[in-house]
Amino acid sequence: xxxxxxxxxxxxxxxxxxxxxxxxxxxxxxxxxxxxxxxxxxxxxxxxxxxxxxxxxxxxxxxxxxxxxxxxxxxxxxxxxxxxxxxxxxxxxxxxxxxxxxxxxxxxxxxxxxxxxxxxxxxxxxxxxxxxxxxxxxxxxxxxxxxxxxxxxxxxxxxxxxxxxxxxxxxxxxxxxxxxxxxxxxxxxxxxxxxxxxxxxxxxxxxxxxxxxxxxxxxxxxxxxxx
Ligand SMILES: NC(=O)c1ccc[n+]([C@@H]2O[C@H](COP(=O)([O-])OP(=O)(O)OC[C@H]3O[C@@H](n4cnc5c(N)ncnc54)[C@H](OP(=O)(O)O)[C@@H]3O)[C@@H](O)[C@H]2O)c1
Numbered sequence: 001x002x003x004x005x006x007x008x009x010x011x012x013x014x015x016x017x018x019x020x021x022x023x024x025x026x027x028x029x030x031x032x033x034x035x036x037x038x039x040x041x042x043x044x045x046x047x048x049x050x051x052x053x054x055x056x057x058x059x060x061x062x063x064x065x066x067x068x069x070x071x072x073x074x075x076x077x078x079x080x081x082x083x084x085x086x087x088x089x090x091x092x093x094x095x096x097x098x099x100x101x102x103x104x105x106x107x108x109x110x111x112x113x114x115x116x117x118x119x120x121x122x123x124x125x126x127x128x129x130x131x132x133x134x135x136x137x138x139x140x141x142x143x144x145x146x147x148x149x150x151x152x153x154x155x156x157x158x159x160x161x162x163x164x165x166x167x168x169x170x171x172x173x174x175x176x177x178x179x180x181x182x183x184x185x186x187x188x189x190x191x192x193x194x195x196x197x198x199x200x201x202x203x204x205x206x207x208x209x210x211x212x213x214x215x216x217x218x219x220x221x222x223x224x225x226x227x
Contacts, residue, residue, distance in 0.1 A: 008076060011080055084104045087189060127171070128170075136153070172223050
């Protein structure tokens with residue numbers, strides 16, 4: 001009997017950094033492509049080697065998460081990549097806005113991790129959390145986003161402390177500004193010209209993630225900062 005290829009779930013795989021991570025993993029992993037739009041995920045799955053397929057779920061809906069993970073009983077790599085970056089400062093963010101940001105950027109990562117931990121413990125798997133520069137030091141005026149990324153770093157460190165002894169590895173990845181839709185729309189909102197060459201490439205962030213996952217099992221890349 002042949003050993004199945006390792007399996008990875010990447011949230012927010014429909015575009016940007018998540019799609020680049022899915023492409024980087026696909027030659028060696030069967031990748032579940034997370035997102036809300038089945039058609040765009042199916043189109044990406046057709047381009048990838050191995051048995052990649054859509055994993056459709058709205059991360060802001062906790063009951064949907066339970067349904068969407070019910071059939072996953074084998075998992076080696078979980079990449080929490082999806083996020084929303086609402087532009088508001090603390091002065092102009094309503095409680096609703098805080099809740100929208102935290103629902104996707106933090107609560108879904110905690111809940112998805114909890115639901116998939118039995119599989120990750122069995123495989124002595126790896127959880128990668130795509131954070132940001134603002135999860136380490138706050139420079140921009142986006143209070144809720146930055147607070148969610150600080151909390152995501154706390155989640156990563158707590159998970160490493162709790163699950164490291166069970167063989168689960170945890171990596172917190174902190175990219176600088178990267179050429180994706182998120183930056184393009186921020187520039188548009190601010191009325192700034194957008195120059196992709198001034199940003200990191202999503203493929204470069206994906207290469208760092210792949211290196212962390214490929215690191216031999218006796219070592220853990222606990223934090224990767226990308227400038
Ligand atoms: N771009 C940057 O400059 C930068 C810098 C540092 C860190 N990061 C971090 O890198 C990660 C990816 O960023 P990106 O720039 O690639 O973002 P992006 O282009 O805006 O893509 C966001 C992804 O998240 C998914 N998503 C958003 N809300 C969702 C929800 N409720 N349920 C399910 N999926 C949802 C989107 O899927 P749909 O297709 O369903 O909308 C999309 O695939 C984020 O964690 C971000 O904070 C980005």
